[in-house]
Amino acid sequence: MKLTYLFPHRLKLLSGIVFCITSIILLTALLDDLFLFEKFELKTTVFALNETGIMGQKKTFSFIENNIIDEITMTLFILSGLVFAFSKEKVEDEMTEKVRLDSLVWATYFNYIAFLFCTWFFYGVLYLNILMFAVFTHLLFFVIRFNWKMHQIRKTNCDEE
Known part of the structure; x- marks a missing residue:
């Protein structure tokens, strides 16, 4: 019995495009010492299991204000990368x-x-x-x-x- 653990081939093109775009964004952020994400802001309140502030104060299990552009980019990269990498070939x-x-x-x-x-x-x-x-x-x-x-x-x- 053959196990099917691959995504359908029809998802490969779209996930490949998203993967390439997010790869460029993340590599640019790396070369820019991660300040790229500070240039674009999407601030929102998020739940944090653990957060250390600028002055070293620690918060656990609390709601904090955060720019979520880097989280969105990383999530898109990982999900599109997994689908692109593990989609069936023709x-x-x-x-x-x-x-x-x-x-x-x-x-x-x-x-x-x-x-x-x-x-x-x-x-x-x-x-x-x-x-x-x-x-x-x-x-x-x-x-x-x-x-x-x-x-x-x-x-x-x-x-x-």
Whole structure:
């Protein structure tokens, strides 16, 4: 019995567009030291399990005022990235499954090797930024590697015909 854990192919285009747009926004925010999110405000009251204020005061289980642009962007990135990465291809066969698995393993190794490098050579606030972006780089590495390998396979198949 074959398990179907992939999203339908029809979701791939829309999720890919949203994923690319949010990737550009998040990478721009990283290069801009995260100040990009301060330029655009969408302040609202949110429930916080834990929040540490500017002066070090801590609040737990409280409602706070917060700019939620970064949360919206991260949520869109993660959801669209998951749907894009794990949507069926037009032709979903054993080769595609193998490329998907190999790409996932490669992305995991690559992400953690890069993360270990950053652990030893970056410190302070920059390291905290790297921690935050390590969450989404795994998905980004997987999508890039998988689509690059699938492109190589399609190109090889076209050349043989």
